[in-house]
Amino acid sequence: MNAVEVAPHRIAGLLAPAVDRTFRAGILAGRDGGGAELSQRYGGVTATGFLVDLRTRLAAPGGTVDGPGFAAITRYQDPVACRRTVDKQVAHGMIYRGTDGALSATERGAAFLTELYQVHAEVTEELWAGHDDRVARLVAMLGRLLSYALVLADEEANPVASSFAALAPPYEPDGTPSGVLLLNRLSTLRYHRADAHAAAWTAAGHTPSSIAALPAGPERLAIELETDRRAAGPYAVLSAEERLTMLADLAALPG
Template sequence: MSYAALVRPALDRVYIGMRAASRDRLRELTEQTGLRQGLNSSFYFGLLARPMPAAAFAAVTTYGGGDMSDELAQAIMAVDDDGDWSLTDSGHTYTLALQQTIADAAQELWAQTYRGALPGEAVLPRLAELLAVLLKAGRATGGPAFLAATPVYEPPGASYALQVSTRMGALRHHRGDAHRAAWAAAGLTLEQLRALTDGDPLRLAIEQDTNRRDEPVYTALSEAERWELLGLLATLPN
């Protein structure tokens, strides 16, 4: 098994669990601001730093569709004549609050030690460091979504929980780009991809190709650091 295949479920478990833990806080933020989250919620790490090019927008909306009518109606985001998307001034302020809200939820979740059974937030500084290495390395191998996501935006004095939550979100786009490239190289449309069953040999081949395309980013870490990354992820609750 490739390392990319091994680490993917570990990253997904921690990230998805962290985002699930933030739902109530994000709901409160919506009630306080009157604004609803959209693309800014899943791509804040990039949008807070720079506009999203049209190619990146097409990539990140491949699976969920690209209807941005709600973001436009709320004046959270704007699009220019080239199809590039950016946060408005009010959208930027709201998205900064959204990033901090997610980080606060992550801090509360990851600080749990379960009566000393887990190290809690003590692992976050090292995890943030390893993720920073991966994000830098991925600039050479990432596709349009990853390149729009990085370098990530982190406010001055960002907590380690904010750094880790933001960097994990951006890193997952490296694999997302790899997956889109893999099924496109197989000559499939999205509809054809979705029609494949779990055991279909072509689906398995696409997954293997995805791992192959995602693998290079992890070569920036030594073998010991790759195992360390897995160990650190394993200590965080979901």
Template sequence: MSYAALIRPVVDRVYAGASLTARPAIRAYYEQRGLRPGFEVSFSFGLLARPMPAGALTDALVYTSGDMTGELDQGVATVDAEGAWHLTPLGRELALTAQRTIAEAAEERWGAAPDFLPRLADLVGRLLTHGLTTGGPAFRAVAPVYEPPDAPAALRLTARLGALRHHRADAHRAAWRAAGLTVDEIRALPDGPRRRAIEDDTNRRDEPIYAALTADERLELLAGLGALPN
């Protein structure tokens, strides 16, 4: 099994766990403001650093309706002449709150913050830097991530893991497109040889980002993320 295939579920578990734990607090915050959460929550770590190009956003939302009218109607984002999406001051405030809330939820899940969190954040940071030469459009739109000054290790790690997941997402989209499939076809594709071939191609396309780490460092990252409590 490739390293990309081995670490994918671990990265997903850690990031998704923090995000799910944060969801009630984020929803409560939005309800107090009379607003609905949108893309500024999903892509906070990238949008706080730079506008999101139209093509990157289209790719990132390919499995959804891609409807962005809510963000525009709520005054969370604007679109420039090239189609890039920018946060408004309100959108930036919301994104900062979402980023911080996810990090706080991670600390809650993990209990007393493990002393190896800064090391894990550093390792993932090196992956993101290397991934700028190997990633697709969505990844390049969200990396490097935005981190407030003096950001705690939990925030650095969750933000960087959020961006890392887009390297694989780009790889997966490239794999099923290379196989001649549409988004509806890949969503409906059952398990079997064709599905497994696409997953193998996804792993092949995702694997180069991990060349930034030595073999020992890859094991350290896998073990460290795996040791974080559910």
């Protein structure tokens, strides 16, 4: 690959499917490796669903996701259905909803998230066993990416509500295993791209429903290229060699 091919906007597009694949592998391993059983002990998906999605913020002591942040995270879902789901989780005593609409974990919800982090630690250790060096490199590079993305978010006027700002930086208590760091940093980076995508289709005059229905073709390609451009900023913190290393390391991880 030459320098043009690893420019920030190009690597943003190349990395997106690799990030998704690795993240999904970790999440599915967690579900199949004890997460589903854990959820059932706390009342099932009806009680725990959004806690899993919001874990990188709500696991933190005092962590909250405000109304606009939650709307951004769930922008492709029916807002009425989302509210009803939250109502059920409030009724199960897992989530607290403030008068301003901000969400936080109850004591019981926090206990669930503590156990979920433990499940993710166990399954990612097994899933990525033998790849310690790759995982360590990815954790370090993702840490730099997310830190720079937060700086950029403070400097830039965002045309859409930010799911990334709602969930970043991920909660990483002392002693968090490297597999959990990788999983949750990948998760948070995905929301950065999700905001870039939403900004791109908003600028093109779309809504969540219309972009979901947009078929492949020149218009969708243009939106994807604009998404890459808007998502590229944080990658400037990595050298061209590091960008390629990140891509290669993600490709080499099982899952």
